[in-house]
Amino acid sequence: MASIGQIIFGSMIFLIVIISGLIILILAIAFSVSQGLVESRSPSTVGNLAEDVVLDCRFLSNSGNEQFSDVSITWQKDSLSGVVYEYKKKAAQLQSQNPQFKNRAELFSNAISIGNASLLLRNVKLEDEGVYRCTISASKVSGTTSVNLRVVAFSAPTFTLQSNGSLFAQAHKWFPQPEVRWLSQSGQLLNSSTQFTNNTAGIIQVTSVLEDPVKDQDTYTCLIQNSLVKAISEATVTANKVTGRTYFMFSAASTKVPSLQLLLTVIFILSAIQ
Incomplete structure (x- = not known):
C-alpha cells in the first residue's frame, strides 16, 4: 500500500505533466496568433x-x-x-x-x-x-x-422550340458526363430523351429533348448535373419563342481543417494522456 508521501509525490508529478501540456498548448496558440x-x-x-x-x-x-x-x-x-x-x-x-x-x-x-x-x-x-x-x-x-x-467542363444550354411543340436544349461542353432532368413549372418530372456526344478531347456535348408538348407562358426547368456542377436552366415559352436563363451551383469537398476542430483534437489527446 502506497504511503501518504508517495501519493502526494505522484499527484505532484501528475499535475506537473498536465500543467506543462497546457503551457505548451497555450504557447503554440500564442505563437500561431503572433504570425497573423x-x-x-x-x-x-x-x-x-x-x-x-x-x-x-x-x-x-x-x-x-x-x-x-x-x-x-x-x-x-x-x-x-x-x-x-x-x-x-x-x-x-x-x-x-x-x-x-x-x-x-x-x-x-x-x-x-x-x-x-x-x-x-x-x-x-x-x-x-x-x-x-x-x-x-x-x-x-x-x-x-x-x-x-x-x-x-460545363456550359449553359441553348433552347429551341421545335415545330412539333417539343423543347430542345443543347449544351456544348460538359465533363464528366452529367445527368439530365426536366421539370414542369410545378416541379413535376417530365418525359425527356438525352444524347451525349464526345469530341476528340473527350468533352461531352449534351442534347436533350423535352418530349411532352409545352404550353405558352409556362416555364420549364432543365437540370444538367454531374458530381461537381449543377446547371439550373429555366426556359419560358412565349408566343412560339423561348427565353432562357441559367445559374450554376458547385459542390466540392473542403480540404481545410477548422481550427476549432484541431483544438478539440489536442484537448482530447491531453485528456487521453491523463
Missing part, C-alpha cells in the same frame, strides 16, 4: 475547362488594417516540381516556374499590399487539377494555406 493569419476563403474551388479561375489566398496581420510593403508569396502545386508562381522584392521571380504554368499564372499585384495573394490561373486545363499551396512571408505574418482545385 493566412487563409483561403475558397479552400475547394471548381475551375471550368479553358476558362480562367482564381485560387483565393489572403493574409492579415494582428492589427487587421496594415499595409504590407515587403511581401514574399510562393504558390506551389503538390507533386509538381518548381513553382506555380513566386513573388519577391516587389517583382515576379519565375526562374524556377514549372513550364505548365508559363504565361498562364499571375497575381493581382495592385492588391498585394492589402493582403491579397490570390492566384489567377488562365485557360484552365485538366492537368491543372490538384492541391495548391500559398505560402506567405511578410512583416508580422507568415504561414501557408491550401486550395484544392477540381477541373470540370
Whole structure:
C-alpha cells in the first residue's frame, strides 16, 4: 500500500505533466496568433475547362488594417516540381516556374499590399487539377494555406422550340458526363430523351429533348448535373419563342481543417494522456 508521501509525490508529478501540456498548448496558440493569419476563403474551388479561375489566398496581420510593403508569396502545386508562381522584392521571380504554368499564372499585384495573394490561373486545363499551396512571408505574418482545385467542363444550354411543340436544349461542353432532368413549372418530372456526344478531347456535348408538348407562358426547368456542377436552366415559352436563363451551383469537398476542430483534437489527446 502506497504511503501518504508517495501519493502526494505522484499527484505532484501528475499535475506537473498536465500543467506543462497546457503551457505548451497555450504557447503554440500564442505563437500561431503572433504570425497573423493566412487563409483561403475558397479552400475547394471548381475551375471550368479553358476558362480562367482564381485560387483565393489572403493574409492579415494582428492589427487587421496594415499595409504590407515587403511581401514574399510562393504558390506551389503538390507533386509538381518548381513553382506555380513566386513573388519577391516587389517583382515576379519565375526562374524556377514549372513550364505548365508559363504565361498562364499571375497575381493581382495592385492588391498585394492589402493582403491579397490570390492566384489567377488562365485557360484552365485538366492537368491543372490538384492541391495548391500559398505560402506567405511578410512583416508580422507568415504561414501557408491550401486550395484544392477540381477541373470540370460545363456550359449553359441553348433552347429551341421545335415545330412539333417539343423543347430542345443543347449544351456544348460538359465533363464528366452529367445527368439530365426536366421539370414542369410545378416541379413535376417530365418525359425527356438525352444524347451525349464526345469530341476528340473527350468533352461531352449534351442534347436533350423535352418530349411532352409545352404550353405558352409556362416555364420549364432543365437540370444538367454531374458530381461537381449543377446547371439550373429555366426556359419560358412565349408566343412560339423561348427565353432562357441559367445559374450554376458547385459542390466540392473542403480540404481545410477548422481550427476549432484541431483544438478539440489536442484537448482530447491531453485528456487521453491523463
